[in-house]
Amino acid sequence: MRTFLECYPCFLSQALRAGRLATNDEVQIKRLLDEVGAMFQTIPLESSPAQSGRLIYRKVHEVTANPDPYRQIKQRNMQQALGLYPELKKIVARSEDSLLAAVRIAIAGNVIDLGVNHDFDIEKEIEAVLVKSFAVDDYKAFKDQLQRTRSVLYLADNAAECVFDRILIEEMKKPVTFAVRDRPVINDATREDAAKAGFGDRVTVVSSGTDAPGTVLETCSREFKELFYRSEFIISKGQGNYEALSGQHRPIFFMLKAKCAVVAADLGVAVGDIILKSING
């Protein structure tokens, strides 16, 4: 997905939010905004927002010297998500179509996105997503192809969201390679976060090699790219991964909630809609 004009004010707001978390030094944050503003001319409309986000968050790190401004928030969200796990399992257990319920729960977890959303109420979100209609609904293809695949490449999004992903992974009953960011960026999942989610033996956690807030392939490791291109079944969670991969011709299922007008427009849906979209490789 390309960058839209509306992304630039959002980049600046994101830099401000991260800057405020990274430091209390207003002069430093002002310098961050100045430098992010000055970067715009090097961020073309043709690049994906996730690609640009990488540059923005690198600048946050460079100017504030804080490599992980969202660390505490991530930890808090992770504790909250782990506390919800038993209840989420019960919801799946009493569902008519437990796989569908698990997909919905995995999408509900996607609301924990501090790049775009400030405030969210995760329990309310789960309730809503369990009954909401998909604006793009490729569930049938998802279910069919899942039965045939030997393994799943699962592209993680946010840290605490991993607990919700675990629910889906446990329902899929396939070996899963769970790919996370190489270094902290916003509240995205890293290896350290994934380790807390309580995945069992069926899950191998790997780094994609990127520090972008999305699986921007040019910035991923050679090993990950090889894995990506030979995978027969890929789940891509969240906006950042959608932004980075929407132009790929691989067997990807995008699961996300459209949280901003730009991504919603790109998908042809409304803000707030939930999506399970298949790209056939």
Added chain:
Amino acid sequence: MRTFLECYPCFLSQALRAGRLATNDEVQIKRLLDEVGAMFQTIPLESSPAQSGRLIYRKVHEVTANPDPYRQIKQRNMQQALGLYPELKKIVARSEDSLLAAVRIAIAGNVIDLGVNHDFDIEKEIEAVLVKSFAVDDYKAFKDQLQRTRSVLYLADNAAECVFDRILIEEMKKPVTFAVRDRPVINDATREDAAKAGFGDRVTVVSSGTDAPGTVLETCSREFKELFYRSEFIISKGQGNYEALSGQHRPIFFMLKAKCAVVAADLGVAVGDIILKSING
């Protein structure tokens, strides 16, 4: 009032909004965003947002070659406001304190602010402002000092708001010098706009000499500054004028609705609050 960190993303959003109205050429708007972003390092936190706004909207003009992107919107709003005038007069006529009702109506008109607000429902706004409590209430001082003053300097804000100002001016029954922007900026009132509001003989319309979206004195004409410093009773409408003049020690009554978190914080009120604040000269 100083510039806050939160103002910078807002400057960029404002540039984007004005740019979209000024031209359909996406490449041109991208250049506008690039150039506004690059300007941040020349906009210190010590300057007022209205001062910075002047630079932003000058850049919109420079890059898009459109000196008045809000022209059509201003005309539409003006027609709407003129259509409301008879009803506004009736509201004042049936009020117990007709001056207070007129003050409230003048503040309600301040909602027509396209720099900060995209959408508004003016009739709903009037209803709300007529009954809402002032978060800062210097009405008594306003009424007392008005009785003693020989004349009023009235600093206009937005174009269609002039019709609402007219209601208050007619109630004050004093000679009024009505100061507008020298050139179009956002939807602020110029001489051309004020001429449409239907002011009677008691009102002299003058230009403040500025093209800032607020009465930024350094950018005003010598004539206006002389007038300003010798005025014994000044009404200042809206956020832009408040931003520019809040640090002055002159007999100013600020009338506005706090529309953004930054101005609300500076005033110590909540977003959406209405204010009639006196500064004693």
